[in-house]
Amino acid sequence: MEQKIITDYNGIDQWIAENAIRKPFLVCDSSMPFLKVKEYFDELETKTPVVKFDKFQPNPLYESVVEGVKLFRDEGCDGIIAVGGGSAIDVAKCVKLYSNMPGDGADGSWLKGEIVSNAVPFLAMPTTAGTGSEATRYAVVYYNDAKQSITSESIIPSTVLMDASALKTLPLYQKKATMCDALCHAIESFWSVNSTEESKGYSKKAIGLVIANMDAYLANDDEANANMLVAANMAGKAINITQTTAGHAMCYKITSLFGSAHGHAAILCDRVLFPWMIKNTDKFVDSRGEEYLKNTLDEIGKAMGCEDAQGGAEKLRKIFEALAFEVPAATDEQYEELKTSVNPVRLKNHPVRLDVETIDRLYHEILR
Numbered sequence: 001m002e003q004k005i006i007t008d009y010n011g012i013d014q015w016i017a018e019n020a021i022r023k024p025f026l027v028c029d030s031s032m033p034f035l036k037v038k039e040y041f042d043e044l045e046t047k048t049p050v051v052k053f054d055k056f057q058p059n060p061l062y063e064s065v066v067e068g069v070k071l072f073r074d075e076g077c078d079g080i081i082a083v084g085g086g087s088a089i090d091v092a093k094c095v096k097l098y099s100n101m102p103g104d105g106a107d108g109s110w111l112k113g114e115i116v117s118n119a120v121p122f123l124a125m126p127t128t129a130g131t132g133s134e135a136t137r138y139a140v141v142y143y144n145d146a147k148q149s150i151t152s153e154s155i156i157p158s159t160v161l162m163d164a165s166a167l168k169t170l171p172l173y174q175k176k177a178t179m180c181d182a183l184c185h186a187i188e189s190f191w192s193v194n195s196t197e198e199s200k201g202y203s204k205k206a207i208g209l210v211i212a213n214m215d216a217y218l219a220n221d222d223e224a225n226a227n228m229l230v231a232a233n234m235a236g237k238a239i240n241i242t243q244t245t246a247g248h249a250m251c252y253k254i255t256s257l258f259g260s261a262h263g264h265a266a267i268l269c270d271r272v273l274f275p276w277m278i279k280n281t282d283k284f285v286d287s288r289g290e291e292y293l294k295n296t297l298d299e300i301g302k303a304m305g306c307e308d309a310q311g312g313a314e315k316l317r318k319i320f321e322a323l324a325f326e327v328p329a330a331t332d333e334q335y336e337e338l339k340t341s342v343n344p345v346r347l348k349n350h351p352v353r354l355d356v357e358t359i360d361r362l363y364h365e366i367l368r
Helices: 010-018 037-044 062-074 086-098 106-112 164-169 172-191 197-218 222-242 246-258 262-279 290-303 309-322 332-339 356-366
Strands: 004-006 024-028 051-053 079-084 122-126 138-143 146-151 159-161
Touching: 004 010, 010 159, 024 062, 024 086, 051 062, 062 086, 062 106, 062 138, 079 086, 086 122, 086 138, 086 146, 122 222, 164 222, 172 197, 172 222, 172 246, 172 262, 172 290, 172 309, 197 222, 197 290, 246 262, 246 332, 246 356, 262 290, 262 309, 262 356, 290 309, 332 356
Parallel strands: 004 159, 024 051, 024 079, 079 122, 122 159
Antiparallel strands: 138 146
């Protein structure tokens, strides 16, 4: 499916008309009152009934999705619009996915049941330039305090509204962190054992856009904001093919232990992983071989505007330092917890072999 990109609110009107939507279901987060698009929906409600759902938290609960599906069904909604960050888009994805599944979803039944795709029209407007959730087949919810990963091609929005004005109101720390999430998605996808020529094309474009627009984006320039939305979308398309690797596998526990934003934690890890990989290509697990891996790391460096992999790794370190991100200090007990926290599935995507002892050493470099 080729995703349609729109850049103005008239595109929403066209989407509603083309899909003959009578009652859209609007999933939005706490940013909505501060966004320009709110005026559009206020006006739309004078002509079309809009059912709003915002009863969810960051890292949304499965129970919130069940509540959203009930509202979607009870109101007879026939299209879904998501406005927000990754959590809002993930909730909307799950509402779409579960809206025609049997039962009421009690006791986690939809998490265990066979996925039945549907054709409910779905439009997403990301309000951060980072997660790329609007371009992926993945969603995450939490059930009984455990992370549940949902995967289905049918939850990728068919239409994406890129509204650069939405990035204007983001706090600077969130702008930095989400930008780093997009950059790390692109880098990790590039070196993933699952990479393809298509995914590498998306990664190159994303890396180039992030590097070229970084300073202007952090200064809230309109054009740079628009370009960063494209970068995040391209990086999302890349990880939709490859998934993420060790950097993301290692960053999740940092976020939960120290409260660092996801993108902050991701670049914390990747700025150490990149130079470590350059020194350890002989431990390759990618079936394409060590020379392929060396060339790939060089390609990443070149995509970052450097001569080779070493230059790229150094540039990533300098980017991290220029952003003035905190490096959390870990206790011995936290290091023990960290080294056993890594998702082995994501490690399978990483092109260089990692064992528990190596992960422990890397965490000691990543943190203080």
